[in-house]
Amino acid sequence: MTSDDSPKAPARALRADVRRNRARLIGAARETFGRDGADASLEGVARLAGVGIGTLYRHFPTRQDLLEALLADAYGELAAKARELMLSPSPGDGLLEWLRAFVSGVTAFRGMAAAAVVSLRDDRPEAARAVREAGGALFARAQEAGDVPRDAVFIDALRLAGAIAMVTEDDPEAAERLLSLAATGLARGKAAAR
Structure with a gap:
């Protein structure tokens, strides 16, 4: 069996905390960018969301x-x-x-x-x-x-x-x-x- 023939694992649902962090980051980005523009500090977005910058980059690499x-x-x-x-x-x-x-x-x-x-x-x-x-x-x-x-x-x-x-x-x-x-x-x- 080639890798193309192997059964695909079903996509796992995101954990509740991961979904919450993502939603908080989007909300914080909307608020921060709305006030300061798209060049606003990503560290500030993470801080407003109550997460670390690493969490922001795990969700949004760029x-x-x-x-x-x-x-x-x-x-x-x-x-x-x-x-x-x-x-x-x-x-x-x-x-x-x-x-x-x-x-x-x-x-x-x-x-x-x-x-x-x-x-x-x-x-x-x-x-x-x-x-x-x-x-x-x-x-x-x-x-x-x-x-x-x-x-x-x-x-x-x-x-x-x-x-x-x-x-x-x-x-x-x-x-x-x-x-x-x-x-x-x-x-x-x-x-x-x-």
Whole structure:
């Protein structure tokens, strides 16, 4: 029997104390990053959670891993929003509404947008994959309706929204202006492609 043929052991449930520590770390990170940004001290996060720094690193080996845990809720909401907007009577307006929700969802604290851009280009986080798939379906629907140029690709629209989020974290009005400007560019590209 090769190692590939051996039966897989069932995944063990996390011990209650491990689950509690993880939840406390996420709560402490949400509070600390919300106040001080994504570059805040990880030692401070661990201290606020009431655990040692080693415990933090056992749960989250890198700062990006911790940020992705915080992004998971936002990603879940964004995936659900994209599925909801698939029913929008105007596919292009639905896509723009989703991109607005994306920018808003990844700017809960300073530095979160940069973490989102990294996680969305890396296929590792399951939640990020769900956002790419649901948003991609919304984008494809807008393309099929002729609201987005045929040669445009979803990952570029997502990168553009991520860049807008990064440069407007503290200025939601600027985010709206930039998204509107980007949408105007998409509409012009659509007209030129005809």
